[in-house]
Every structure is written in structure tokens, then in C-alpha cells.
Amino acid sequence: MLDELDQSPYGERAPSAAVARIMGVTRRQPDNWLGRRIAYALRSYARSQLTGPVDTEAMGARFRLYPFTNVCEKKILFTPQFFDPVERDFIRSRLRPDFVFLDVGANIGGYSLAVAAFAGPQARIIAFEPQPQIFERLAYNIAQNPFGTIKAVACAVADHDGELTLFLNCENRGQASVKLVASEQSSGGMIKVPAKSLLSLLREEELTHVDAAKLDVEGAEDLIMEPFLRDAPKSLWPRLLLVENIEGRWHKDVGILLLDHGYRSITISLRNVAFELPDAT
Secondary structure, three states: OOOOOOOOOOOOOOOOHHHHHHHHHHOOOOOOHHHHHHHHHHHHHHHHOOOOOEEEEEOOEEEEEOOOOOHHHHHHHHOHHHOOHHHHHHHHHOOOOOOEEEEEOOOOOHHHHHHHHHHOOOOEEEEEOOOHHHHHHHHHHHHOOOOOOEEEEOOEEEOOOEEEEEEOOOOOHHHOEOOOOOHHHHOOOEEEEEEEEHHHHHHHOOOOOOOEEEEOOOOOHHHHHHHHHHHOOHHHOOOEEEEEOOHHHOOOOHHHHHHHOOOEEEEOOOOEEEEEOHHHO
């Protein structure tokens, strides 16, 4: 299968000359309507020419990408300039010594590796990813880079310690969730995965503070944050939180929950909202 894990040394899956030329064009497209239309059309053709994963560099890091059933990997391979550039710049603007970043729903490591590329050797980055196949890709990508600041944890972040059912999407593996929010989300079946609360995980890592966190767990953000804000000391609350704006999937509105606990909201893109503790700036 096209997306089966390939453990060969990095560099052995370099793109063909033709695909590399297309990547050069798609990566130069501006972030506007016409630029996206051109990039997406060329991307569709290039994907049809691929017979397996592709090794590439993007956002300051090395990746082996499988752009067939994962929108995240497809975007990083062909159009990394469209991969949440405002969000990444926003995180960068909040850097401080001993920077701690949590990547909850890390997928294949796009955010973790991009942050590691600019955060420096004193940073600590914890990447949480529960899907076994995606976790293997995450671990492989981390190993191809010299940063030494990222730890990958094969675990779902939830409201309790134990085990959860994870619903898979065979069309887009990045849309797996512990909440079944749409019929297509179970198109890839379901699996049991280990789960822990965010507070338990931070205690295991012996963290004393969290500078920034990205939550991308397909509608389960409320499941994570409600017990965390109730039980965790304020010293462990992330100073900056990036949350996907999908309030229709939440049982408890995460935005209202965070505002009630003293966060302020900053709309930084159509897709994501940033929440920041005012005394952290």
C-alpha cells in the first residue's frame, strides 16, 4: 500500500525530478484564491505520479510524508506555506528561555518540528499522538532531525487515565477522534488506545510550566480542558492555547470555558483561535 510505513534511510525516497519541479511551483504560490487553485491542481497531478512516501524539507525540518490519506502530510509536502503560517509565527513571537510546547494531536509532527526548528536547544516539546500508524511516522520524522527537544508520546489526551475508543477516518487520518462526530469519521473503523488526562501527563513529564499548547483533537478539546482547568494548578495552565474553531462539535463551549477562567481570545486565522492568559504577556 502507498501509505505503509517505510523505514528506509532518509533520502532514499527523494521525489522524482518531475515531482520535485511541481513541488517547486506549488511551494511558490501565494496564499490567495488563484495561488491555491494553481497549487491544488498541480498537487493532484503530482500525487497521481507517486508510488510511495516522499522525503522532503519544509518549515526548517526533515519529513518523510505520505500524501495519500492525510491532509496534513499532503499540505506540508506541496504547500507548507499554507500550513498555519500565522499560528506558527504567533507561537514564535511568544518564545522565552526554556520554552515548553505541547502538541496535542501531533499527527506526523508538523507543528512539533516547525516549533523545534526555531525554539532552540533549551526547549521542551511534547508531541501526543494516539494512532499507532501515525505515531510511527511521527517518531520517524523526529529521528531524522537534529533538534533533540521533542518527545513523542503514544497516548490520547482525554479526561481520565485508562483506555478510549478512537474513531478513524480512512480518507483523512488526521481526523481521528475519541468523539464520533460524523458518520464518515468511522470509515476507517475504530481502535482502543491508551488515554491519560492532561494533568497526569504533565505530572509524569515533571513540567513546572507550559508556554504554549496546540489542541487539534477533532472536537474533543472540551473533554481535555474542562477537567484540566478544574484540577490543575494555575502554574500549569498553558500561557498560550491554539484551538481549532469547531465549536459545533463541543458539548461544552471551549471558548466560553477558557474566557471564564481568565483567558482572553485572539482571532488569528479562520481556522484557529488563540487564547492567552493576560498576565503571561
